[in-house]
Amino acid sequence: MAEAFIYDHVRTPRGRGRADGALHEVPPIDLASQVLAALRDRNGLDTRAVDDVVFGCVTPVGDQGSCIGRIAALNAGFDDQVSGYQLNRFCASGLEAVNSAAAQIMAGQSDVAIGGGVESMSRVPMASDGGAWYGDPEVARRTYFVPQGIGADLIATLDGYSREDVDRYALESQKRTAAAVADGRFTRSLVAVRDSIGGILLERDEAPRPQTTLADLGALKPAFQQAGEEAGYASVALLRYPSVESIRYVHSAGNSSGIVDGSAAVLLGNKSAGKRLGLKPRARIRAFASIGSEPAIMLTGPALATRKVLKRARMSLGDIDLFEVNEAFAAVVMRFMRDTGVSHERVNVNGGSIALGHPLGATGAMILGTVLDELERRGLATALVTLCVGGGMGTATIIERV
């Protein structure tokens, strides 16, 4: 089997996903095209060598519809012969795109492929694509659909995390992110987003709140209490978790991932293609895996996906130097650490989506790049990237520096 190497990766800064966010004026196709162009330009890539562009996007309608992988490649000026497609594995789409690109290479069916993702949450709001999962009453019944925040609060309830526990986690995420920003750890991969007259719209991540305090976080309202109690979702959750007396609503906007805009892309290829193109491999994809689990709690997949991918790679938790677990909600990472026993010292060392935001379709590719940069900075070898995924799934990838 061929090996899939990571040759480079770039990402946009994450802009606040609101009408006054710095990236709101940028159509998602431009976010995607700009990272593709940056990947090409900084590697002097002859795009004719690229077999496929795989892009994750979770809400592929409107601005983000029509197979954004292919259209972004064309829009970025890639050669006409470069194919592309869009995929959706909810919040792990960006990572799944990298895995799929790697899979083509490992299977010997592509030599060079790009995996990435894009989401302009300010322009295409979450859930604007509809879907049978929650829209079709019979399907919603059968799958015990509840909004993800209810799943996160359910994890907190079952594990006994208090509001202060999750806020402390969030505060730590902000601190780690602030330290990483101050130390310039993200700059290597960041590409500034420009407008149509070449002006820079955003150079650095817009969402972090380095000044935030535990008191600030504690003052925020629970975000999902209304959905749980007034919209009736708690009753649905309790059908599946009948030993829960009542759900403890601890998650707020402050200890959940932020809504942001952004895009990322990872350049992958086999060994000989890299040589031919004059590129130096930075890491190899050791293994990847996805799992499904109970869909109502929805967000406990990372530990299960981790177990599966480690087995596939014939590795153990001790073989992994750094873990990147998407901070969709504080309780997700806390549950991961509880389930695996991995200490916070090795998890999300530069913070995560609570501080930086979670541009759904792009995040997986972004955090893979972030942890690769950090492995290099620390001189470490292996990292495991994982995300919780809607519908009870989880996706994980192990990378290893070469």
Added chain:
Amino acid sequence: MYTTLSVLIDESGIATVSIDLPGRPMNVFTPELTAELGAAVAELKADDRVKGIVITSGKPSSFVAGADIKDLVTAFDRGVTLADAYQLSQSLSSVLRRLETCGKPVAAAITGVALGGGLELALACHHRVLADHPKAVVGLPEVKIGLLPGAGGTQRLARLLGIATAAKFITDGNNAAPAEALKLGLVHELAAPAAVIDRAREWARGSAAEASAPWDRKGFRMPGGSSLTSPSVAQTFAIGTALVTRASSRNYPAPGEILSALYEGASLPFDTALKVESKHFARLLTGPVARNLMRTLFVHKGELDKLSRRPPDVAPSRFTHVGVLGAGMMGAGIAYVAALAGVRVTLIDATRAQAERGKAYSEKLLARDVERSRRTAEDAARVLALIQPTEDYAPLADCELVIEAVFEDRDVKAEVTRRALAVLPKGSTFASNTSTLPITGLAKNSPRPGQFIGLHFFSPVERMPLVEIILGKSTTPATLAVALDFVGLLRKTPIVVNDSRGFFTSRVFGSYCHEGQAMLAEGVDPALIENAGKQAGMPVGPLAVSDEVSLELQYKAARQAEADLGKAFEPPVSWPVLRHFVEDLKRLGRKSGGGFYDYPANIGKGPGAEAKRLWPSLASEYPRAAEQPSVEEVKQRLLYIQALESARCFEEGVVTTAAEADIGSILGIGFPAWTGGTLSFIDTIGVARFVADCALLARRHGKRFRVPKGLKARAAQGMPFHAVPARDSAA
């Protein structure tokens, strides 16, 4: 010639179709009416003289009040197939569609109640005029009998009002009075009752251009949109599904099928959408829940409401003056409902002040009615004036009936009974509102035990629809007639049971509480016990409801039984828990500050409010067992134990008809309606399977799950509690 309707064509070419079922007080959709309406539509469509059509009713008070439940209630037992049920729905649905598309303007002159199929008929007309009269309500109440509007109701309402409004209206199933119907857009105009038909004719005469439904016109768009990628539409269905779950724990399939019919139909051409609706209707009609709801809550409840248990040869009773002894919660409530029914009430308690406090209860409820414009101030004053609070027994001298509602203590009861009987006239009836003490024993306080009876009201009296009438050993048929007449006057539903400790409802209710407490002692997670109770469809979990009635009361009732029965006393399975809470822990229930739950001071709703919480020390008092049952097992125990206790009551002759056991369990103690009641539940499970399940439960949890002999015999003979109609031959 038609038998269910008449057609009259006037000189201006307006045909008036007047529905008038012979021999019925109200119009309902029968197969005959459906067929004749179809024939009339074809005739009027073909008749060139006819320029417009008015659909109305020949009955003074109803347009059409719905479908004939008698045709629907037997469907499940007759083995009606999905295909048959689909055809049944399509038979009316297609007639209404032909009316709607006949090419001539059609107006509905809704002269009275239009419910279910009646409103669906009106919705298929192009214009609706509703009588502006408080009794002329319109609605789609099918959900309440476990069905959905299967003649276009879901599809037309969604296109008329938008999906969100339609979903709420149909899943709630509540009626709308004329003003609300107009505001919602269910009808186009209101008219004085006498002018409704003329208004409809006038519209039909001048509206040749409007001879189609909006959804059949080019460029029609559903209000609020129908696109399933519209977040608001998707949210309507997502949240709708969650709200339906909260309301019913998914024990009732109809609300979900209604949402599905709306979801699938929204994006379809109208004729296809009607077919989809019929398919969802078919799924409901062929299930047991619709049968259970129709049979128990309409057929059987209707019979009991008509006082089917009344001895026929006793003259009707008159009530001009009733005495109520004890002005506590129950007495005050009984006084209130009696006064509402127009009866003068003397409300007696130990002191005048106590009696007045009882009257204040009525004052509070009446004031609230006035505040909410449900009653005029004069009317409230008139009702209130009927209640005379006093400590004096002398005014009872001309009472037809006295109801004793004092504390559950034999000596107190004996004392007030003696004082009342001292002044009561000879022919009067004495009733006790006891919920636990055998009536035959209490009747010993009276020299006229034949005129002594139990009238067990439920709390809060003004809201609870059931009265359990208990016959003592010597109670005469004439006394029963008086009691039933009184319950009928209050517009409550009576069941008649024979004397026994706890009678029927309290025995069954007790079994629920005791089983929940027994599980706690076994180490079952208390939250699981409570959630299982609620998810099975009980209004509250067994531990919470035990707190409400008070653990002390349950303990005392058991102690009383022990004292009365001596060696024959069999302690309830919850005995150790009850004793521990009352004797050792002094946690007596909600009123005394806490029992199985803690009750924070700021309980309830509003900012900063807290909810009651399971007492944290339950975990140390009853350590959680390592192995926990599934929620299905816990639900099964909680429902089966009540059904089994009902079957025992039936065998002991405490309750004498399955219908009364069913109604008593649903209306009295909140046994889930989807089951049709405790004995209907056994039928629904299947008697043989129920008995086999109980054998397993008995092996696992003790002999209280052993089935009585008669039930075993039923299982062997395949004889359900409710006789079933013959199955339809060859489907």
